[in-house]
Amino acid sequence: MNRQTQKRLLGAAALVIAAVIWQIIAEYIVGRSFILPSVTDVAAAFVNLLGSGTLLADAMVSLEHFGIGLIAAFLLGVPIGILMGWFRVADFLLDPIIEILRPIPPLAWIPFAIIWFGLTTQAAGFVIFAGAFFPILTATYAAFRDVPKVFVEAGKVLGCDTSFELIRHVALPAAIPGIASGIRIAMGVGWMCLVAAEMFGVSNNGLGYQLWHNYYLHQMPNVVVYMLILGFTGLIIDRIFRNYVDKQLLRWRAGEVA
């Protein structure tokens, strides 16, 4: 038996054992589905929800919120990070502002998200943006500061005359790995903000919204289903991104990203 199959078998066995223990505790020790739904309760709830047909719509709405926040964070975070990483004056100007705003927890922006955008998709997107923006900004900034000096000098002696050319042909390609791992962190943070962003009722769908809604209905097995779906979706998004970056952007690197 090789290492790979051994790893898979042991992993599967651990999952089965954990499920059995969970089932025993839920059924014979706790005994109340409201406090701790059992595996079979959750499985039944999952089948039920599949039948009701809202799961896909919930996932799509959540992905929309997530997408808005992340794309906005990318479109603003990368250029500002480049400016601050490349031009000293931009760094000196923007750094104090960034340092004051950065430690504010993303969820603290919820009141203003509602006041500025109302109960809209954009409001939820803004909360996710607040979580995703700073990891992308700081990663881009750090990646630009870390571009080896010799690459920049090589670019200069080979004919890059302007900052724009040096950024486009030398600094940006060199910074891609750093920016990519910043985006990965941002996606994790953004996904964590999703449940809170959907809590205040910006839509009647969404994985985070449904989690709260089922809690109010005391449908705890459903809550567990949404918890697990949130976890799996986050995992899949991360895998897809990582795969894409490794295959498409970082073929020139021997190792893995981040």
Add this chain to the structure above:
Amino acid sequence: MGGVSIASLGKAFPKEDGTATQALEGVNLEIGDTEFICLVGPSGCGKTTLLRIIAGLETATTGSVTVDGRPVTGPDPKRGMVFQEYSLFPWRRVIDNVAFGLEMKGVAKEERQRTADHYIEMVGLSQFRDAYPYELSGGMRQRVAIARALANDPDVLLMDEPFGALDAQTRNRMQKELLSLWEQTKKAIVFVTHSVDEAVYLATRIVVLSPRPGSVREVIEIPWPHPRDRTSAEFAEVRRRVLRMIDETENTQ
């Protein structure tokens, strides 16, 4: 083509406390069209600084550098540079590294690939044209770096201890290959090295710098043809002379 002309060149680096470190002072040097110059000197004498000023990566505080009659004001592809550390762009394949300068010049893709292929062949790496730098050994990387500098068809090739990080065997082989490239392309080469042996093996003239502030202490002509015999008595004699010179100046500090 008129070579490189350095006149009463000085360079001071400002320090934190407001004073300045004088790295170079009163450097005068004329470098002909097809010469192979090696710059040697005690450590900290400013040989790399001098090379970087010729490249346009540093600006002189006093004096001037002209190449082909035109003063140096900044980096220019007409002065090719090979760095001590690995400077290949790791995200570009060998062919695209070598073609980089032509790409910046706006040469059409087909033509620049053809030119790049020519120089890759010249350094003997045709079968690695599509490899990424991480797949190459240290010696191969420096050969690609040389091809990349040559692809711009520079007037002068500046080399900052390019073989310093290589093992002794690879280093000897690279020296032979560099000489053959020099004979094929007939470029002027300015080569900074710590190794007096390397300098005596390669140079048509060795320029010995004095300790900080660096200036030209002595210029030694080596008229022998290449390839040279490292084990010969005359080779050993010149090497001893240069070493003594560097030693002396280091001890008078």
